[in-house]
Amino acid sequence: MATSPPQDKKIPKVLQQVDNKELRSTGFWLNQVFLVLSTIFGVYLAAQSGLEQAIKFDTYSKMEDNYYLRTSLYDELLDNQRKIQAYAEILAKSPPTSELEFNKPTLDKYVWHTMQYSPTTLETPSAILSAARRFYSQSEFYIERALKCKVSARHASEKLGKLATDLEQNTLPYLKRSAQALKQELADNDVQIGSLKELEHE
Secondary structure: OOOOOOHHHOHHHHHHHOOOHHHHOHHHHHHHHHHHHHHHHHHHHHHHHHHHHHHHHHHHHHHHHHHHHHHHHHHHHHHHHHHHHHHHHHHOOOOOHHHHHHOOOOOOOHHHHHHHHOOOHHHOOHHHHHHHHHHHHHHHHHHHHHHOOOOOHHHHHHHHHHHHHHHHHHHHHHHHHHHHHHHHHHHHOOOOOOHHHHHHOO
8 A cells, every 4th residue: 555755755845946035135134124113113103293293282272271261260350350449439438337238249259269170270370370369368358357347448448449459450461461372372383262172072
């Protein structure tokens, strides 16, 4: 009975059919190395570009949020400044306590209180935040002192008048300029206010 030739005798025949010249070529291996490196480099560049775009979007988005925050704070402080100024004029006349109670201003603090939950609040210049805090606390202090007759109405009027004037002449203009500076910086980077919000909702 005939027996089939061993498998190891077939291998040399198979190997004879393979052209090993290309595998032995230095150019072939260099080409493979460059192909792998170029692939890795391409993936790296794509990831780097995507990361840069994500960082830019996050940065500009925070700037836009802070622009809205500063603008809203400006409007709220302006309203409250006018209320304090008007109340100071009433106090200057030393009216009876009943009239002081009736005209006691209610300061709006929606934006001021909401700011404590905003991640961009501390990106607002500290001088603005400190001035707003002092305005609120000192205004309420002198109003309450006047109502409880702890200080004279005229003295409270002078203190409130100074607070209102300082806010009007210093803090509010500074706050407005800072908001406009943010808007201009965004515009310089081809970002229009409101455009990033539209992208987020697409």
